[in-house]
Amino acid sequence: xxxxxxxxxxxxxxxxxxxxxxxxxxxxxxxxxxxxxxxxxxxxxxxxxxxxxxxxxxxxxxxxxxxxxxxxxxxxxxxxxxxxxxxxxxxxxxxxxxxxxxxxxxxxxxxxxxxxxxxxxxxxxxxxxxxxxxxxxxxxxxxxxxxxxxxxxxxxxxxxxxxxxxxxxxxxxxxxxxxxxxxxxxxxxxxxxxxxxxxxxxxxxxxxxxxxxxxxxxxxxxxxxxxxxxxxxxxxxxxxxxxxxxxxxxxxxxxxxxxxxxxxxxxxxxxxxxxxxxxxxxxxxxxxxxxxxxxxxxxxxxxxxxxxxxxxxxxxxxxxxxxxxxxxxxxxxxxxxxxxxxxxxxxxxxxxxxxxxxxxxxxxxxxxxxxxxxxxxxxxxxxxxxxxxxxxxxxxxxxxxxxxxxxxxxxxxxxxxxxxxxxxxxxxxxxxxxxxxxxxxxxxxxxxxxxxxxxxxxxxxxxxxxxxxxxxxxxxxxxxxxxxxxxxxxxxxxxxxxxxxxxxxxxxxxxxxxxxxxxxxxxxxxxxxxxxxxxxxxxxxxxxxxxxxxxxxxxxxxxxxxxxxxxxxxxxxxxxxxxxxxxxxxxxxxxxxxxxxxxxxxxxxxxxxxxxxxxxxxxxxxxxxxxxxxxxxxxxxxxxxxxxxxxxxxxxxxxxxxxxxxxxxxxxxxxxxxxxxxxxxxxxxxxxxxxxxxxxxxxxxxxxxxxxxxxxxxxxxxxxxxxxxxxxxxxxxxxxxxxxxxxxxxxxxxxxxxxxxxxxxxxx
DNA sequence: CCGGGGTCCATTTTT
DNA sequence: TGGACCCCGG
Numbered sequence: 001x002x003x004x005x006x007x008x009x010x011x012x013x014x015x016x017x018x019x020x021x022x023x024x025x026x027x028x029x030x031x032x033x034x035x036x037x038x039x040x041x042x043x044x045x046x047x048x049x050x051x052x053x054x055x056x057x058x059x060x061x062x063x064x065x066x067x068x069x070x071x072x073x074x075x076x077x078x079x080x081x082x083x084x085x086x087x088x089x090x091x092x093x094x095x096x097x098x099x100x101x102x103x104x105x106x107x108x109x110x111x112x113x114x115x116x117x118x119x120x121x122x123x124x125x126x127x128x129x130x131x132x133x134x135x136x137x138x139x140x141x142x143x144x145x146x147x148x149x150x151x152x153x154x155x156x157x158x159x160x161x162x163x164x165x166x167x168x169x170x171x172x173x174x175x176x177x178x179x180x181x182x183x184x185x186x187x188x189x190x191x192x193x194x195x196x197x198x199x200x201x202x203x204x205x206x207x208x209x210x211x212x213x214x215x216x217x218x219x220x221x222x223x224x225x226x227x228x229x230x231x232x233x234x235x236x237x238x239x240x241x242x243x244x245x246x247x248x249x250x251x252x253x254x255x256x257x258x259x260x261x262x263x264x265x266x267x268x269x270x271x272x273x274x275x276x277x278x279x280x281x282x283x284x285x286x287x288x289x290x291x292x293x294x295x296x297x298x299x300x301x302x303x304x305x306x307x308x309x310x311x312x313x314x315x316x317x318x319x320x321x322x323x324x325x326x327x328x329x330x331x332x333x334x335x336x337x338x339x340x341x342x343x344x345x346x347x348x349x350x351x352x353x354x355x356x357x358x359x360x361x362x363x364x365x366x367x368x369x370x371x372x373x374x375x376x377x378x379x380x381x382x383x384x385x386x387x388x389x390x391x392x393x394x395x396x397x398x399x400x401x402x403x404x405x406x407x408x409x410x411x412x413x414x415x416x417x418x419x420x421x422x423x424x425x426x427x428x429x430x431x432x433x434x435x436x437x438x439x440x441x442x443x444x445x446x447x448x449x450x451x452x453x454x455x456x457x458x459x460x461x462x463x464x465x466x467x468x469x470x471x472x473x474x475x476x477x478x479x480x481x482x483x484x485x486x487x488x489x490x491x492x493x494x495x496x497x498x499x500x501x502x503x504x505x506x507x508x509x510x511x512x513x514x515x516x517x518x519x520x521x522x523x524x525x526x527x528x529x530x531x532x533x534x535x536x537x538x539x540x541x542x543x544x545x546x547x548x549x550x551x552x553x554x555x556x557x558x559x560x561x562x563x564x565x566x567x568x569x570x571x572x573x574x575x576x577x578x579x580x581x582x583x584x585x586x587x588x589x590x591x592x593x594x595x596x597x598x599x600x601x602x603x604x605x606x607x608x609x610x611x612x613x614x615x616x617x618x619x620x621x622x623x624x625x626x627x628x629x630x631x632x633x634x635x636x637x638x639x640x641x642x643x644x645x646x647x648x649x650x651x652x653x654x655x656x657x658x659x660x661x662x663x664x665x666x667x668x669x670x671x672x673x674x675x676x677x678x679x680x681x682x683x684x685x686x687x688x689x690x691x692x693x694x695x696x697x698x699x700x701x702x703x704x705x706x707x708x709x710x711x712x713x714x715x716x717x718x719x720x721x722x723x724x725x726x727x728x729x730x731x732x733x734x735x736x737x738x739x740x741x742x743x744x745x746x747x748x749x750x751x752x753x754x755x756x757x758x759x760x761x762x763x764x
Numbered sequence: 765c766c767g768g769g770g771t772c773c774a775t776t777t778t779t
Numbered sequence: 780t781g782g783a784c785c786c787c788g789g
Contacts, residue, residue, distance in 0.1 A: 072778045101779045126777095201779050236778075268776065368775050390777085431765080543779065562776050584775055602776085625774055626780035 013057055015050050015086055019043075026258075026289045027051045030060060030228070033249070033283035034256040035276070039320045040263065040305070040608035041296030041568065045075075048232055048258055049082040052097075055228055056087060063089075067226040067248065068097040071233045073544045075566070076102075079232075096226070100241050102543045104204040108211070111218055115207045120412050120535065122198040123542035127401065128417045129153055129200050136188050140181065147178045156186045160202030161238040161270025163209055166190055195446075197414045205240040212247045223251025234259030234279075238270040246282065255283060261316050262309050263605050265562060267591070267598050277316060294320045294608075296568055298327025300644040301614050305607035307641040312597045329646040330607070330614045332637060337621040338371075338576075342378035345573050348615065349384060349556060352571055359385060361570035363557040365606045367582040371575065372558050379556065389559035395545045399506065399517040400524055404541060406496050410480055411538055414448035423449075426505035428469045437461055450477070476500060489537060490528040497521060561602045564609050572610035574603075577618040577634035603636045616640070716740055721760035729760055 016024060026036045026047045038044035052068060055061055070076045076099055080092045096103060105123065112119040124132070133149040133156070155177055159169065166187035174182035193199060199207065212219040229249050231237070234257035237245070249255040257279065264273040280286045294302055302320050309315070335341045349362055364375055372388050379386045394400060402425055405418035412418075424430045442452035456462060457471045480496050487495070497503045503521065506514050531537040557569070576582055583599035591598070607614055618633045716722060720732045722742060730744035740754050 075778085099779060204779085233778085265776080266778075269778085427765080545779075560776065565778085586775060623780075
């Protein structure tokens with residue numbers, strides 16, 4: 001295959017001529033470290049795949065000598081498909097092209113014994129991890145009310161993200177966490193994983209680091225192997241991933257990272273923007289190539305996005321441009337509350353639809369997944385087809401996880417977590433008491449639960465009934481284990497689920513979701529057929545926990561801003577742009593300016609998803625965990641440039657067109673009190689809670705529908721007595737353009753938009 | 765072992 | 780407001 005590729009090396013391949021200058025440079029700079037800064041919509045994927053194809057086409061190396069890393073399975077799949085297409089190659093399965101985690105797992109399985117695992121180790125999911133931490137906290141008598149397992153686990157995960165093994169930490173690093181004993185818990189957790197012959201996601205990388213650092217021969221082997229390294233979404237790498245790459249790149253120094261610092265939105269998960277910002281220092285002699293020509297969005301959308309992101313500090317800096325026309329302005333719309341917002345979006349979608357738009361070209365992007373609800377309700381009422389991206393995943397479902405536990409235990413008999421999960425599912429009379437005994441025996445003899453069970457049934461420690469029940473179960477497992485080699489795995493799975501009584505358990509179940517669960521189990525077995533072995537299937541499930549997108553109909557997409565990265569739509573609704581929700585108060589509270597900047601990058605990501613039109617909306621009243629809260633427009637609304645935006649004046653919620661503060665010099669947005677003045681010291685809560693009002697605020701003001709309920713705004717004077725539908729009477733104490741500070745008689749001082757109050761004498 | 769009822773708590777989630 | 784979780788009673 002490589003011969004035929006290199007034979008063509010003399011002529012310039014057709015794919016090169018399709019690239020613009022910067023893209024071509026990025027494809028052709030094959031040697032040494034390269035950082036490709038690829039702004040949104042600048043053809044990043046094309047560059048990545050073309051570069052990979054080019055490496056092969058020019059005969060630089062063989063497919064097996066390239067390490068190509070992505071973050072998502074989807075990205076890996078797409079790259080495989082596109083490269084295969086470019087080169088007319090079919091066989092890409094053996095390539096080192098995949099996610100960090102899958103590649104690390106592949107390496108680790110080859111050398112598992114060097115770090116104390118067997119190569120059939122289990123990869124735990126979040127649920128297993130949590131149960132493990134819970135057990136440890138309990139055993140260590142740490143109050144899990146005060147230190148919930150999920151909090152402790154997330155700290156451990158952040159340590160892992162940073163490449164910190166327990167021995168690199170001191171007790172003091174735990175601070176107060178888990179009563180100051182978090183590092184101890186971490187150490188125990190790691191020990192426990194080893195005895196379970198298991199890894200969590202973080203370990204896949206962490207163990208690799210240990211492997212490379214402690215075993216030079218192994219690292220040298222990979223240095224020889226990987227002549228070229230390609231990395232996608234570099235801005236999202238964490239420290240462990242960075243170290244992993246750096247160790248591997250030490251051999252040839254041919255590393256090409258593609259990313260966009262402005263789209264780094266996973267800092268809360270351990271991603272370090274610093275990795276991309278420091279690239280030149282980390283990889284001396286690096287070439288930096290900027291892709292700045294955008295092929296996706298109109299001029300107005302691009303200008304809006306650029307202006308917002310320009311407010312961030314510490315960027316590498318790019319200037320996106322397009323030859324496309326300015327197009328429609330970005331629309332900004334204020335509404336009374338979430339319900340009105342959903343209604344507005346629904347109407348707009350229907351208008352688009354009447355104009356011939358496909359629903360699949362429309363997306364609604366939310367900051368939090370809880371926001372989907374109001375839209376779903378509205379869309380159901382309208383009969384508007386929609387899909388929510390990012391719901392519960394197939395492999396996370398209870399019945400699937402149970403079924404998987406049976407199979408995992410067959411695969412790895414020391415998988416205690418799997419054992420615990422299924423020992424009494426279906427009910428076998430093996431409850432707490434039995435399990436406690438098994439744990440005791442297992443701990444004393446330092447053996448897995450399954451082995452302990454084998455011992456226990458030979459004694460009379462259990463009540464006869466439990467003993468028989470357990471013996472039967474073990475017998476079944478022995479029987480199934482004997483079939484593994486000779487039975488096709490989908491068939492085996494079916495047998496296990498039937499003979500264990502698991503399928504029957506759901507058949508007997510009369511609750512509404514039982515039939516669905518049985519369906520899912522069938523689907524699971526069908527899915528297995530696509531894999532060569534049980535082991536391969538289990539690996540797939542652990543690493544590729546994704547839902548199959550069923551029914552590709554014409555539907556509107558509802559998803560979080562995070563979920564939207566990498567996607568694009570003709571029309572994008574950016575909803576809930578309110579202080580506190582977006583930028584999210586918690587992000588700012590916990591991470592200060594960094595948090596705010598990450599939120600701003602989310603705004604940038606959101607805007608740049610749009611090809612033709614972007615519509616931003618915010619509401620004045622948001623229901624937040626049950627109670628109503630008054631909201632102010634997001635500062636990001638202010639940051640939109642006036643000439644790319646059209647504020648919909650009839651809404652009234654933004655006052656008179658001419659007095660839209662954020663766009664002028666006199667308004668509230670540009671004033672230092674709000675615009676750029678946010679800091680750790682001076683935080684203004686985004687939402688003013690109205691605890692006293694459990695009811696939805698009225699949708700009409702003085703008999704005028706909310707969208708047109710404008711009272712001019714800005715006409716109030718300090719000291720004037722006013723009435724607010726929700727907060728009641730109060731006096732204006734300060735005024736910044738449309739933004740009034742009012743001392744309410746019942747609820748104290750709040751900031752509200754002028755259009756939401758009426759003079760006290762007009763209240764009624 | 766189950767369900768009722770009280771309590772507490774509410775981002776984002778590529779693998 | 781609603782969901783997840785826990786405790787206790789049957």
